[in-house]
Structures are given as C-alpha cells and as structure tokens.
Amino acid sequence: MTGSVGVSKDPLVCLPPEIVLRILDFSPVSTVAALTCSSRAWHAFIDRTHRDLIYSNIFRTEHSPSTREASLYYHEVQSFSKYYENTSSWKELCKKQTLLRRNWASEAPTTTESIFTIRREPVWRFRPDFKRRFIISTSQFGGLEVTCMDTGRQLWALSRDVVRPYAHLEYDDVNGRGTAVWDRNGDSLEIWRTTKEDGGERGVFEQIAVLHHDCETRGYQLSFNTLCVVSSQGQGFVYDMLQRPPQLVTHVKMENNAVGHLYQDHDCVLYSLGTKGFHVHSKMTGEYLGAIEPWKCSSHQFHYIDHPDLDNSENSQDSLALASAVQSMRESEPTVFPPRWPSTGRSVPLSIQPGVRSFLGQDLGDIRDQQLDALQDDDWGAGKICGNLMVGVSRGGRVIIVRNWRDCLSGVLGDDRARAAEALARNAAIIQCAPHDDPRNFDLGGWLSVRNGRILVEVRDQVYILGLNADGSPATGEQAHERPSYAVSKSATARLGSAVPVSFMALYDDCVMYTYAVVGMHGDEEAEDHHGNLYSRLFLTKAVRVLSFAPS
Template sequence: MPDPLQILPAEIILRCIEFTPLSGVAALSSTTKAWHSFLETAHQDAIYSQQAHQLYNKHPRSDREVTQLSRDYRVFGEAKQDRSFVQYFRGVESWKDFCKRLALLQRNWNSNRPVVRESIVQVGYDPVWRFKPDFKRRFIVSTSQAGGVCVTDMDNGRMLWRLRREDVRMCAHLEYDQDSGTACWDRFGNAVEVWKADEVERGTFHRVAILNHNCETRGFQLSRFNDKETLCIVSSEGKGFVWDLSVHPPQQRKVLDIENEAVGHLDQGEGTVMYSMGPRGYHVCSKTTGEIMGKLEPKDCPNIFHIAHPPPQSHTTMGAANHGPTARVCPPEHPRKDRLRPLKLYNGAHPVPRSPLAIENDEWGSGIISGNYMAGVSRAGRIFICTDFLGALADPARFRETTAILQTEGDGSTFELGGWLSIKNGRAIFEIIDSIYIFTMPDFGKIPETGEAQRPIWATPISSAPQLAVPVSFMGIYDDCIMHTYTTLGFRSLRPRRGSNGDHAPNERSRAFPTKAIRILSLAPNLARPGKELSYLEGMEVHDNSPRSSVTNQAPRNTPATRGLAQQAGILQLMALLTGNEGDDDEEEDEEEEEIDEDTRERLEMEIEEDERREWEEYAAFEQEEEMRERQELADMMGLNDDEGDMEMLRSDEEGENAAPRAPYAPSLDDDDDDWEDEDAMIG
C-alpha cells in the first residue's frame, strides 16, 4: 500500500486526521520519520488545535461559561477565562502541550480510582453555609450559619474581607458570577442584596442595589448568557421574577405567573427558567414571554436503575481529621487513590429501599440545567436525569428515551435543605445520607449503561468522621476539582490573653470544636512531575470493590471487640480534643514542640501493621444504623439535645459574659472581644 504522504495533498491528510483520536495521532507519529516530521513539525499547531477543540467540547459544557476555545492557546490560560483551582492551564507552551494537559485531566476523571489531592479550608470560626469560588480573582466568597460574609484567599486561606454577623442574616443563600464579580445574598423582608467586587482592592465588595419584592421569595439563581447577567427569583405565591443585572441600576425584565407553592429551588438556561414544584416535578417557563414550555414529571420515567450505598467510613480515630486555620490551600497535597470510592450501577429498582415514599408521592427538590443535561434530586433519594432537556419537554417519546431514575439508599434525612446537586462537563454530583456521589452522565440523548460499559461513579464522605456528619449545605463540580462543605474539627488559633494591667498572659492550649469547612478535591495531574503526573503514594489506600448490598451483605448485629475498642478510642480522643486534656503541662509543652516533617509522617503511615488495616476493614463493614446510634450517643455526651438537631454547632465557652445573645454556633472572627482571635489570620 503506498504511503498517503506520497500520493495525497496535505489538506486531505489533515482533514482525515481530524477524525483520528489523539492516541492514533501519537501512534502515527512514531511510524516513520516522514510522518513524524509531517505531524510534529510542519503541521503541529493545525493538528493539535483541532484535537484540543474536540477534547474540550467532548461533553456539553455549561452555557454559563466559556464554550469555545480561542485561536490562541495562551488566551485560555489567562485569568479572565480561568476555571481551574490549581491554574492548570497557566504557562501552556503549545497546542500540543494544551492537548496533553487536557488528555491527562480527562484520563484521571475517567479512571475507576482517580488520583486526588485534598485541601481543607476553615473559614474563620463559624460553620460555612454557602460558598462560591472565583478562580479568576483567586478567592472564595462564603456565608455562614451564624451570619456574615467572608472572602478567603484561595491560595493561602487568609481572610481578605468580611461583613459582620449583624450585617448579613444567618444561613444566607449566595449566588456569584465570576466574570463580573457580582454577588447576591438574601436578607429578611423578601429582598436580595446585590454587591460588586472591587477591581482595585482585591477581595472587597461594595453594595450596588437592594431588590425588593411584594411577596414571599423562596430562592434565587444568577447566571450569565452572552455577557448578560440574569437573576431569577421564585416566590411560593405563584410569581417568578427576572432581573437584568447587566445594567445599573438592575432592571426587572419580567414577572412570570407560575403555580403556587413552589419549593424555592430554581435554575435557568439561556431562554428558560425551571422551578421545582415538589411532588409535581419541575415546571419550565420562558424567561422572555413568561409562557410555560412544559413539565418534567419524574414519576412518568420508565427507565429505572439503582446504586448500592458504600460502606461507612473507616476512620477509627480523629487524629488525621483535625484542621485549624488554613496555612496553605493551593496547591493541594497528599495524592491518594482512595478519596473517591468506586460504586456500581445496576438495572431495575433498588431491592431494599430505605425510604417508604413511592415515586408518585415523592417530593422533588433541587434541579439543575447544564447545556443539554438536567438533573434533580428527591426526598426518597431518587435522582432524575435527562440527557436532552429541551427535546424531553417538547416530545413525550423523547422524554422516555432520554430520562432515567437512579434509586439510592437515601432515607430523606439530608433532604430538609432541599437536596443539593451540581452538573458540569457531563458529571452530576449529589448527596445521599453520609456520602457525596459523583455520577458520570451518558452521552447526549442516551440513558446510563451498566456492566462493563458503566461510566465512573464514585462516593466520598461528607465529614472527617461519622460522628460529625451533618448534611452538606453546598457542593459544586468544576473543571479540575470538586468542592463541598465538610464537617470536621476546627481549632481556635493560639493567642496570648490580655491581663487586667495590659500585659499578656502565657499562651493557653487551643480548643477544638465541630465546624463546617470547605473541602477541595483536586483531580488535576501534578504537572511539576513530568512523566509522573498521576503518581501517588502507594500503600496508603485500602481498596474495597464490593459495595454494600442491602440483600447479600447484611452485617452481623453483634459488634466485634475490635470495632468496640476502636470506637471507644475514637470517642475518647474526640472528647479530649473538645474539652482539652488536663495533665502535666511540661509534658504537653514538650509534645507540642515536637514536629514531624511530611516525609516522616508519610513513612510512619505506610508502616501501619496489617492487623490494624484488617480492623479498619471490619469496622467499615457494619450497617449505617450502628453509626447513627453511636453518633447519637456521642451527641448526648456532648450535651446536644433533640431540639438543637444535627445541624446545631457547638459554641465556645470562651466568649465574654456580656456578649450579645446569638445562635449557638462556633465562635466568630467578628467578635472583637474574643481572646482567641488570631489577628494574623486576616487582612484588613
């Protein structure tokens, strides 16, 4: 067979290569010197530019973000188009280098056990409620359960700016647009505040408007389409509001008439807005005309699948879960392959569902639109997915072909916040009981496949220990990472106490308290290690490829001695951290002064005995009911009553006696009289 290089024009060969995968181009380049010269020298930019566009647009991307690559690869790595936590595309040298980075990132996302690095961000001393990352300006905006707004540096965890508790309501919802730096949060009185990031002083905001409404508002959502910011607000009294935030002052463009009793969750596409109506599914309206475009009722979906829940967390002590004021956030550290546990998808209904709700009576909460994709979550732990959103609205036959229900072991315990989920780049993320699931969506117009053709599904815990687990209040999936609220132990930083004469008393021990921090799971390959971008520390993870089945893998009700001892040790250690140890001060000071470098710590962790690993596996095999019982026992020991509930956080006993009454949350950096406040932990 003659060589195509000898008989075909270069234009024809380049056109054929457009349909060749990147692996085929690499193989062809290694065949002969002539082909290597043709591909890697004469036409490298043309070939790899086309390959980069195919890789980048393989999955329908959110129409809220950049959907087309620039002609210049260097532009995509600039701050204005950055959507990467680790600045993954900064310093790209060529279209070939750009393709390599995309291929490595995609390989990790498609792996059964991806290499994941982790960062934990403790924002002040209050539990985080909502947060939004700004990859362009490199900070995170967050609200808290105790009130207030904080802006935290994404790289070093330092506080850049804040509003006090008295200025922003408790548990305020937050929306944010990275391109313009527009932030929105709600206030009492059915109003939404609109703030803008200061482009001169990084991290600061100023208020530009207050949007008032004459009816009860339940939720709002901000998106950008074609350089136009649109804020959609929903009322339970049969009204929907569409605001244009691209002009100053903001203008109300449309008031929509919708059905009453909307539950407060909504999302929008370029010309559509979708409202969650609880048991009535999802209603979709036009943002321009106000007319209803259709209804998506999951109870009519004929395609049913189920996912077995993973075993409980295997943490037996709290030692590895302690986090204080963050010293460094980016780059994340400690690559591991066990942070995301693989799950299996099966055909048919779940054999033993936890929730008694039938699908006809199920209540649907949060729903998200992303390009062609749509997903929603229910009280009973059902996930509704659609791979042709507009087609399913217009044609009942298309609805049956492109929708599916994923049944899980959800019992409704985490649904009071309405359920949370996110979709990006063909992946959906949602919360079920004590875990977050990451589900890889099927292609456009398809339904999921099981068996060997199954796409990756993972689970990761929502807390550093089962005893601390509370529902997630925000989660998001981005180009190279997953972010979510994470319940763990926080620490109040050390600070000398002020004596009555103005002198400083000796330092006292820091105190631990349960709090909700921000957990960042980065799947970006480590480009600082050429040839080992996806390497990790072998021997650290404990693999368990057999997910817990409600039928075949019932755990015995009697707790073995190993688990009882481990649980007792974990409770004792947690109580010691929360209350402070009373012991020999000199001995404690010596222990605090001893430091272990990172290499030594990793070596010690790798030397864990095999019998200890076996105990971890035995501990992980038991049912969730046992974990719930033990968590309740711990809550009783910590003095939490039934009225406070799982979402209640401990308040420090170190606040001043004359402090103003406030909700029983962890102490805040906003307290000027707080003796534990670390002045170096914030700027301004």
C-alpha cells in the same frame, strides 16, 4: 479511497496534505499520538509542519459548542490548581487535557486535598472565583468573607450586622465584574460587585443595588447575565444584570408553592414545584413551556446504587481521623494549603445497576410496583440544565436524568402531553440512591451539580460522583470503565457524615468543592475553662474542601 490508492500505501504519499489534515480533524488525540510514533514522516507532518493547526483543531473538537474558548492558554477554565497556566503550545494543552481526563475516568483517581476553615465558623454558602483567585462565603453565624484561594488568608469581610446568618449566596462574572447576590430579611436581595476593575483591591466589593419584593422569595440563581428569583406565592422575576441597577425584564406568573430551587438556561428558567415536578417558563415572556414529570417514567427506566461500606472509606477509623483533625486545628494556620499529598484512597467505587434492587424472598414485580407508587408521591428539589441534559433530585433518594429535555416537556395540549410522555420514555432514567430497605427519614440533600458528563449529589454520609455516557445515559456495566462512578467523604470523621448536611457543592474542570464537616478546637487561652480536657475544647464546624484531580 482504499480501492484507488491501496490499503498498503501511506496516505501521506497518496493524498494531498489538505485531505490528511481534514481526516485528522476527526481523530482523537490518542490516534494522533500513535501516528507520530509510526514513522519519521508522520512525526514531521504532525509535530513540526502542521503542529499548531492539528492540535488546535483537536482542542476544539473535544469541547462542546457552549464552551467559551478564550485563547490558547485557556483562561476561562475553572481550575483550582491553575493546571493550564504557562501552557506553551497547543500540543501541550492537548496533553494536559488527556492526562486530566484519564484521571477523572480512573476507578481510583489520584486527588490532592485542600481544606479552608474560614474564621473557624461554619461555612454556609460559598462560591469560587477562579479568575480572581478567591472564595466568597457566608456563615451560619452571619457575615461574609472573601478568602484568597492560593493562601487561605482573608482579603475582605462584612460583619454579621450587614449579612444575616444562613444567607444564601449567588455569584457569577457579569460583564467582567465579579457579582455577588445575597438575601436579607424582608424578602430583599443585595447586589454587590468587585471594585478591582476600577482600581480597587482584589476581593473588595461595593453595593450597587437592593432589590425589594412584595412576596416571599424562596430562591434565586445568577447566570447568563440574568438573575432569576422565585416566590412560593406564584411569582417569578427575571432581572437584566447588565444594567446598573439591575432592571426587571420579566414578571413570571406560575403555580404556587415553588420550593425554592431554580436554574436557568439562556432562554428559559426551570422551577421546582416539589410533588408537581419541574416547570419551565420563558425568561423573555414568562410563558409556561411545559413540565418534566418524573412519575411518568416506567420501571424499565430504573437504576439503583448500593451505598458503599464505610469500612472501606477514607475516614473509617474515627479515632485516627479525629486525632488528625485536632492536630491540624492546633496549627497556627487554619487552612490546609498547599494541597495535601496525592492519594488514590480518597474515593470509594460505586456501581450503577439497571433495574430495581431486590432482596432475598421479595418478588421483583412487587418491588417494581412499590417503586412506581413511591415515584408518584416523591418530592422533587434541585434541578439543573446542562445543554441538552436535565438532572433533578428528590427527597426520596432519586436522581432523574433526562436527555433532550426540551422534547420531554409536557405542554398544555393533549397531543403535547402524549408526545412528551413518549419522549420521556426514550430519554429519561431514574437512579435510586437510597437503600430500598431503609427509606425512612431519607433526604437526598439540597445540592446538585452537573458538569462534563458527571453528576454530583449528596447521599447520607458521602458525596456521589456519577459518570454518564456521551449521550447522557447512566454509565453501567462495561460502559462504567470509561465513565466510572465513585463516592467521597463529606466529613473528617464517619460519625459526622450523616449529621451534618452539605450546604454547597459543585463540580469544576479539575476539582470538586463542597462544605465539609470538621472538628475545630478552642484556643489554649481557654484551657482553664475546660479544666485541661483536650476533647472538651473541641467543636463542630464546616469548612470548604477541595479535591483536585489535576495530575502532578
């Protein structure tokens, strides 16, 4: 093109508008913005004549094919802050996306905080519904509650007689209905759906089915309009949730001793088998498709993270944090809402380093051999599939990241296993999160989330947000400037961080949500029972913390 029109000539003059528009289809929003400032002609071409066409194309090219684009106003986004609400043009939408992406990619992102203390009882599991604007949760003491996401007030509840203590909870939108699943004693699952679509009140549910199983149910997961259930006794179940009641469509025969963690894609389900890695079966036929076997990784695929110093974290001054927590619990409203002030001090930078961590006097080769030996015996728990990316965590403090995970499945034939091992060498990375010098009694935690090129895991007293490159590899060195990693506190005071595990956490488009250890306080009416001692009236509980990354 430069040979025929000359590098000094303006493409708006030399090329037909159709060609210029096609070129802009492949241009990032930063380039388009720069062009609007280069001349009046470019400004008129982009921001007047072809504004909607250009910015709507940018919107589509910046999202993966799996993203459901509902409309200009982006109704399907998972946003706590309602960040895209009242967006009036494609240009404004692209601007908001750019600002949000830049904040996520900052080494010290600006966040606001909301804390929902639900019934002053420890939250066990919860799920947000951004469409209906509520949080549904179970408690360590039993019962279920639906809480308004915008006010913190109770919308609906079930008693402890109906929902057992420590009930696991799954939730998803199924055919336009908010659908919740929780377990009860006797290896049965209860299925409930929202009634508002039939004219009922917001946040109210009705029971539609109870699913009984004749084997121990260890876990279940709801998405893609299907409910997948796993038993430790070599059985799996796949239910079609579009039917009422849900219908069993596949009975999966698998290995025994599944640990309960499972996740599904549109056509397959990933089961965790502990020391045997992650096994994949077809949802339609139950056929065994292969396994991800982390111990086949080699030492050149290792990375590590030094755990950040608590002295630099947001809750290092325990006495001040405790006083703040107590003061907040003395208020009439048990919910910190609207969100607290914007701050860049709620996160601590992390650095993903290639190789294995060495100490003074230790031989690097011996450390690599020790890591490989430990990898052979590691116990793998939660695993997630996100497009071509698969991520899993282990009790030994490791995160495995596998790009093009379907190519890395080891099948039943010898040739398949050799090919899978080669693919694993090309596509897998291991990140060691536990300190190498203190691996005893370490547990990475049971929860994992993967979204928009980031991984969320629990490590001791903090929650790690790990950045990935566009190809799914860990962002290290100079690459980390584009996709930085950082940690946030998982409790109101540092002393509580290691003692209270996270029981649910997830990444969303503009926020991170997870259970958060806080200090509660019994009411003034109980003062005499505590002899007027303020601190004797304190108790430990778990709330829902929301860190919003949406720009002001």
